Amino acid sequence: ELKVEQNPLFLSMQEGKNYTIYCNYSTTSDRLYWYRQDPGKSLESLFVLLSNGAVKQEGRLMASLDTKARLSTLHITAAVHDLSATYFCAVDIRKETSGSRLTFGEGTQLTVNP
């Protein structure tokens, strides 16, 4: 059974600081996704990482994937209040008969304080 573990689960940081969220998974996969969820809202796609060594950046967020270590990171640079949300990683275990199938981590609840 695939396990996806995120840490930390709760993160409180000051504006302007940097931090990294980690996502470890237990079985081979070369597809990993990061989503953002605001309170009471649905999931918004942030990054799609499709190969070993993939790195993607959008604004103050940068995601990377190391398939050999089964690890993805989401790095936050110079945090601002608007980044406060819950961030999920999801690992894709593809099966030919089902297409994309995602297993989610528990989420990291990020609070950025002024």
Add this chain to the structure above:
Amino acid sequence: SQTIHQWPATLVQPVGSPLSLECTVEGTSNPNLYWYRQAAGRGLQLLFYSVGIGQISSEVPQNLSASRPQDRQFILSSKKLLLSDSGFYLCAWSRGRSYEQYFGPGTRLTVT
């Protein structure tokens, strides 16, 4: 462009009552469709997925069922709700064997 709709947005139902949640996708054909449940403060659990009309796979045993009567319609049902069925239900779609899943706005279900 593609859009995904869910309704109702919120629902309060008593224990033992039936349930029907609907999800529709516009702007694409033959999508893979998914139902997830999110308990308060937790991650998402995949409940059902479908690769075509009438084709449903269940991920976890439960008192819920799913149906796909049309290509872009996915329905989640229950004959008798339990308190533990409360949660945020999200429908998602992906393009066949493509990668990314796109999520609908969700239905918040409270069973009382």
